[in-house]
Amino acid sequence: MNSRTRWLLPTGIQEVLPNDAVILENQRRKLIDLFRSWGYRLVIPPFIEFVDSLLLKDSDDLNIQTFKFTDQISGRTLGVRADMTPQVARIDAHMLKEEGATRLCYCGTVLLTQAESAGGTRSPLQIGAELYGDASIESDAEIIRMMLTAITETGIDNPLLDLGHAGIFDILCDEVDLAGEAKQDLFSILQRKSAPDMQAFLDIMDCADNHKSAIAAMNQLHGDAQILQQAKSVLAPAGTRMVTAINKLEALAEKLGKRLSNNQIHFDLAEVRGYHYQNDLVFAAYNRTSGAELARGGRYDNIGEAFGRARPATGFSADLKQLLKLSQLDSDTQPAIFAPLSDDPALDQIITELRNSGETIIAGLSSSDTAKSSACKRQLEQDGDTWAIKEA
Numbered sequence: 001m002n003s004r005t006r007w008l009l010p011t012g013i014q015e016v017l018p019n020d021a022v023i024l025e026n027q028r029r030k031l032i033d034l035f036r037s038w039g040y041r042l043v044i045p046p047f048i049e050f051v052d053s054l055l056l057k058d059s060d061d062l063n064i065q066t067f068k069f070t071d072q073i074s075g076r077t078l079g080v081r082a083d084m085t086p087q088v089a090r091i092d093a094h095m096l097k098e099e100g101a102t103r104l105c106y107c108g109t110v111l112l113t114q115a116e117s118a119g120g121t122r123s124p125l126q127i128g129a130e131l132y133g134d135a136s137i138e139s140d141a142e143i144i145r146m147m148l149t150a151i152t153e154t155g156i157d158n159p160l161l162d163l164g165h166a167g168i169f170d171i172l173c174d175e176v177d178l179a180g181e182a183k184q185d186l187f188s189i190l191q192r193k194s195a196p197d198m199q200a201f202l203d204i205m206d207c208a209d210n211h212k213s214a215i216a217a218m219n220q221l222h223g224d225a226q227i228l229q230q231a232k233s234v235l236a237p238a239g240t241r242m243v244t245a246i247n248k249l250e251a252l253a254e255k256l257g258k259r260l261s262n263n264q265i266h267f268d269l270a271e272v273r274g275y276h277y278q279n280d281l282v283f284a285a286y287n288r289t290s291g292a293e294l295a296r297g298g299r300y301d302n303i304g305e306a307f308g309r310a311r312p313a314t315g316f317s318a319d320l321k322q323l324l325k326l327s328q329l330d331s332d333t334q335p336a337i338f339a340p341l342s343d344d345p346a347l348d349q350i351i352t353e354l355r356n357s358g359e360t361i362i363a364g365l366s367s368s369d370t371a372k373s374s375a376c377k378r379q380l381e382q383d384g385d386t387w388a389i390k391e392a
Contacts (some may be wrong), residue, residue, distance in 0.1 A: 012115045012122030016321070023329050024125070028107055028320060031127055031150050035105035038146050040129045043104050045087035051079035056086055056277050056306055065112045080111045084126050085315060086277075086303070092132045093304030093311065101139070105129040107320065121321065128297070128317030132304070135312035137248070140281050140299060141255045147295050147316040148260075151285055154320075155327035159285040159294055161264055163253060164271045165245045166278045166298065168235070172214060175238040176207045186215070190270040193219050210237045222268040225253055231269055252281060277303055281314070287326055294318060294326070336360040337389060338376035341367055347380065350387050 009015065016024055032042055050071075055063050065082040081087060084106050092102050107127040115122050129146060131139050144161065151159050169190070173183050189197045198219055202212050217234040221227055228250050235242050246269075253265055271282070282298035297316025304311050339351050341364040351361050362374045371379040371392035379392045 010122075012112075012120065014121060014123065014321075020324070022333055023324055024320065027154055027324060027329070028125075028127065030153055031320070032105065032107060034150055034153055035129050035146070038103070038129075038142070040103040040105040040131075040146075043088060043091055043106050044108065045081070045084055045091065045106065047108070048078050048080050049087065051077045053090055053307075054079040054081055054086055056303065059277050062086075062277075065114065067111055067113055081108075082110055082112050083317075084108060084110060084128065085130065085300070085317065088130050088315075089132075089300075089303045089313060090307045092130070092313075093307035093309035097309065098133070101134045102132040103129070104132070121319070124319035125321045126317050127320045128295075128315060130313060130315035132311045132313050135301065137251050137255060139312070139314050140252055140283075143297060143314050143316055144252075144256060144283055145259065147283075147285060147297060147318075150318070151294050151323065154323045155329045156287060156294065156323065158264065158288060160266055160288050161256070161260065162266045162268055162271065162284045162286060163249060164268050164282045165249050165280065166282050167245045167280055168242065168269050169218075170279075171242045171245060172218070172235065172238050175242075176205075176211045176215070190218055193270070195219060208237075214238060218270040221270060223266070225250075225257075225265070225267065227267045227269070228253070235269075248281065283316070290326065292322070292326060294323060334359060335377045336362050336374070338369075338371035338374050338379040338392060339363045340380070341365065341369065342382075344382070344387075346385065347382075347387050350380065 036042070051066065051068055054066060062083060067080040067082075068077050070076075071078045088104050088106055092098070092104065096102060105128065107125065109123055110126045112122045112124070127150075129143065131143055148159060148161065169187065173179065173186070178186065186201060189201055198216060202216060205212060205215075214235050214237050217231075221231050221234075228246055231246050232243060235246070249267065249269075253267070256265065271284075277300045278298040280299035280301060282296075284296040285294040286292065287294055295316050295318035297314070299312075299314040301312045302310035303313050337354065337359055339347060339361050351363065355361055361380075362376055364370075364374070371377070377392050378389055380387045381390045
């Protein structure tokens with residue numbers, strides 16, 4: 001690498017410059033305070049851990065996204081976190097060991113081996129919240145309501161909420177005895193919602209016609225609340241577990257509908273987002289204008305089993321950098337004030353008072369420093385025995 005290129009950053013890795021950094025930090029504080037007002041306590045997990053703790057059972061996609069290297073002290077494999085949810089689950093199960101509902105929140109950088117979308121970041125600033133120890137629908141509703149409130153706090157109004165159930169796909173595959181590569185192929189087809197690929201897949205499937213009809217219907221089971229009644233009808237061949245899953249979605253939608261407008265909730269029974277440790281209700285929020293994902297979450301009961309304590313769990317996360325990119329917020333800080341180089345105690349006093357009040361004061365370091373050279377639009381000027389703020 002020569003001197004002309006050594007400043008380049010790896011693909012998908014970005015730095016945050018002063019103006020954006022101020023906005024980012026202000027919003028981080030605001031959201032952590034929001035979570036605290038709902039009873040969620042802040043935890044700060046480590047950036048690296050033994051890979052055994054970071055990777056959960058059946059989380060091949062998380063494994064692929066995790067950078068790994070050898071610890072020079074223990075000789076064991078370490079991983080750089082690609083998702084903070086397993087870390088917070090470990091803290092709940094192994095470190096806190098509380099009874100009843102435990103509410104935790106977090107914010108920190110994660111590192112991905114590959115960006116999740118073309119031109120996306122590999123170093124999101126992940127912020128989120130998790131609720132452990134309660135399996136009721138009230139827990140899911142609380143997490144979703146707080147997620148939508150957090151999005152609104154960043155300046156994005158009226159996000160679209162998308163609800164689904166990770167178990168619906170698994171239940172259907174169990175019913176038709178679909179596993180391994182064939183199950184993964186169907187999963188990919190449903191994510192693409194490709195009708196030709198679905199038909200080609202069904203043509204080579206060996207199962208009853210009513211099961212084929214149920215699988216084919218999954219591609220169309222997205223829309224408003226009426227979709228749930230249609231789903232009960234076409235997915236009935238999959239048995240009572242399927243009906244129970246759809247009823248749970250219906251109950252959640254009814255509870256949320258008391259606080260959200262009808263056009264704010266969308267259903268997609270074939271969508272499974274995030275990492276594969278989610279095993280029940282799943283949800284995401286989208287920007288209505290751009291269609292970009294704002295946050296995602298879901299229920300992942302018994303995630304703590306890997307750490308010796310299985311508990312109900314639900315939560316959400318978002319990339320704070322992505323949220324602020326979409327919100328187009330401006331910094332709410334006042335322009336800095338320039339203070340000329342001086343030994344006057346009165347100037348020192350007023351500088352201290354202004355800084356304590358929240359103002360930014362840039363003190364001159366030499367007699368040649370000026371408000372202009374310091375990029376300040378205001379300055380302190382001596383007016384008799386006192387100092388006053390004047391336009392520069």
